[in-house]
Amino acid sequence: MSSRSVEVVIIGGGVAGLKAAQTLLTDPSGKLKSDDILVIEAQDHLGGRIFTDKNSSKLGYNYDLGAAWFHDSLSNIVLQDAVNDNDLDNFDRGKDTYYDDKDPKIFGEDGHVDLVDTKINRVYEELEKFIELYYYNDTDEPDLSLKDITDKFLQKYDSILTPTQKKYCKLLIRTYESWYGISWDVISGKYSMMDHHGRNLLNVKGYSFIIDKLAKQIPSSSILLNSQVKVIDRSNKDVPTKKVMIETTSGLKVYTNYVIVTVPQSILQLSDSSSYGITWKPPLPINIKDALSEIHFGCLGKVIFEFDSIWWDKNEDRFEILASEPDPTKSYSDPITSHPRPFDYPAYMVNFASVHKENLSKGSSLVILTQSPLTEYLESHSNEDAWRYYKPMLEKLVIPGKSITNPINTIKTSWTQNPYIRGSYSALHTHDDPSSLIIQLSGEFDNTGLIGNKNIRFAGEHTISDGAGCVHGAYSSGLREADWILNDIS
Ligand SMILES: Cc1cc2nc3c(=O)[nH]c(=O)nc-3n(C[C@H](O)[C@H](O)[C@H](O)COP(=O)(O)OP(=O)(O)OC[C@H]3O[C@@H](n4cnc5c(N)ncnc54)[C@H](O)[C@@H]3O)c2cc1C
Structure with missing residues (x-):
């Protein structure tokens, strides 16, 4: 020794x-x-x-399997140091980063969801404000899950909301699952609304x-x-x-x-x-x-599908595919023991056709963020299982005149399987x-x-x-x- x-x-x-x-x-x-x-x-x-994976792509992309964005980009010290450091292997803020923050295009089981015409976007913003204000003055208010506080809002304003607005508030709030890496029935409502210092900036380098x-x-x-x-x-x-x-x-x-x-x-x-x-x-x-x-400790993960043709809208930065209406008898945070039903969990994804606009003739990829307990399931199962889960959801993105193709390559994270990491972050x-x-x-x-x-x-x-x-x-x-x-x- x-x-x-x-x-x-x-x-x-x-x-x-x-x-x-x-x-x-x-x-x-x-x-x-x-x-x-x-x-x-x-x-x-x-x-x-x-961890930047520089070897797995068949399209020549680098994929960040862990951190990918500079959050709080107005005050982010890592970004500031990178910009200020002349030695830093040619980090060029213009070329090496991308604000992928065009409003995501939203799809549900029934296809594209227009948030604007139905004024769902305004009601959803109000729901977020409701959650923030609920705990604002009275911090002794007992904590509720994101699911339960959403129900509280919907009950309180039942008479002034349309059935469509009510339905989509529930489905949209689950977007927070891909921030925290856990499902909405366990996310703390009290601490769910975040104050960001600036936009999220994708680190393309x-x-x-x-x-x-x-x-x-x-x-x-x-x-x-x-x-x-x-x-x-x-x-x-x-x-x-x-x-x-x-x-x-x-x-x-x-x-x-x-x-x-x-x-x-x-x-x-x-x-x-x-x-x-x-x-x-x-x-x-x-x-x-x-x-x-x-x-x-949450379990955010990623599944990346590469395709040799682009059958989705290459001009959108991000897509969100909403889950189906929640089953009141189901606990979405319980471990998944058999192949999950597509649409049980929402999918939030970055469109690499928009991030990397060059060379699209070879195809492009969709980078999907996954949340617990889906992450644990997907990371411990095969690439084919991941495609079987996501294919029916991704079919919603197909643009007229195109049809969905099978991926030429699938890359998955393994954070939950890594004994020295065991998930994503607090x-x-x-x-x-x-x-x-x-x-x-x-x-x-x-x-x-x-x-x-x-x-x-x-x-x-x-x-x-x-x-x-x-x-x-x-x-x-x-x-x-x-x-x-x-x-x-x-
Ligand atoms: C999928 C995913 C997406 C993310 N996205 C973003 C993002 O977009 N933007 C962002 O800002 N952050 C993001 N994060 C979070 C960010 O990656 C982490 O907060 C950050 O990298 C943590 O750094 P750390 O040094 O605290 O811990 P770590 O990077 O985990 O370092 C701790 C080290 O300790 C080692 N270790 C463990 N046990 C032992 C032991 N017994 N002895 C010796 N060594 C040990 C581990 O191997 C590890 O290397 C993401 C994380 C994940 C998993």
Whole structure:
């Protein structure tokens, strides 16, 4: 069994961990050298939930299987840094990004849905405002699922809404499933309406350029791949000058003074008896354990179908295919045990014919976002099963004079099957508490408290409120913890 001694260990080589390492190493004070820092990553590559697939396409596209958009584009620090960085392998905001935000074209089981003529769009906006106002003044109002609060709205305004408006409000609100990666009957109504700082900007270059850029500034000797951390021992006495011992599943012991834990929330939520859980010595304090039990992890995924001809409208940025009218006896959040009925879950998709307007003669693709529990089902089943589910839905998009063709290629995500990720990002079920975990993990531990070591830091998308769940949140949290350590050292 080998051992190493460093000043800072960063567990996890996603964007949070890499931003922390890069910040520590490039600090002008030069307090920390490459020998002082070790990033330990369980997988055989860096990036975590950022992964640009550059090999699977038959049409020559790059597909971001994880993050794809710069959200909050007016204030997004990752976008700002990319724009300001002259070294960044020719990132050109004009060429490498695309605002895919033309209103989506909506289809239902009966074909195209015209939201404007029936004034459904205005009523739907009112439903969103109703949900926001419902919790605005009285935060003690019990949380309701997105489904139940929609029912409340429809009951309250029953007499002034047309049957069509009522029907489509229910179907349209399920669009939120592809934001949170969970189904509407468990989405917290209280926290469902988001305040965005600017439009969503599709990263056409492929998000991995951010990872490549950060990794370039971290020497390879400071990165350990294929190494799963199993133990974090804060009571270490082996090496008196180091406060913490980190042990990997292969038996490597690393002694260190600071640790930044950036593993996904889903890993922190595992018990230490799980093969992928972390054993804390002494155990994590109850306040952190409680906070971890008050928040869920969503399962957003993607299914990409490539076609050698374009039989849908190439000028639309996005399509939404609505689910069928909900069956009141069915729980949409329960695990799917047999092949799902098409239209049970809505489909939100990006039209690559509009994103990549060049070379359409070869064909193009549709990138569909999937939500739990459909994601778990599709990721654990075959490409043929995915096509069998979506074909009847995609038939609604066929334009006159064309007919649907089978895909020439199908690419699916596998986030729920990846034992080091286990889903997508933090998601709020009804009654969850969004702030408790952030308070517990982004603060400074009490040096005399149960945890007994303020030098254990946490970063990652689940540890921050500005940009929670997103790349820019994860990046800022890595920066935050690196700055804390640099300050503490001085
Ligand atoms: C399908 C999907 C779509 C998304 N879309 C967007 C989007 O459009 N825009 C956006 O901003 N965000 C999006 N996100 C979210 C975004 O990708 C994440 O918030 C962000 O990448 C998380 O970074 P992180 O560093 O916190 O975690 P991660 O990237 O998960 O990094 C943590 C690392 O820890 C490693 N690890 C786990 N266990 C161990 C262990 N025991 N020992 C060592 N290493 C371990 C993991 O392998 C992983 O590499 C999406 C995510 C998914 C899954």
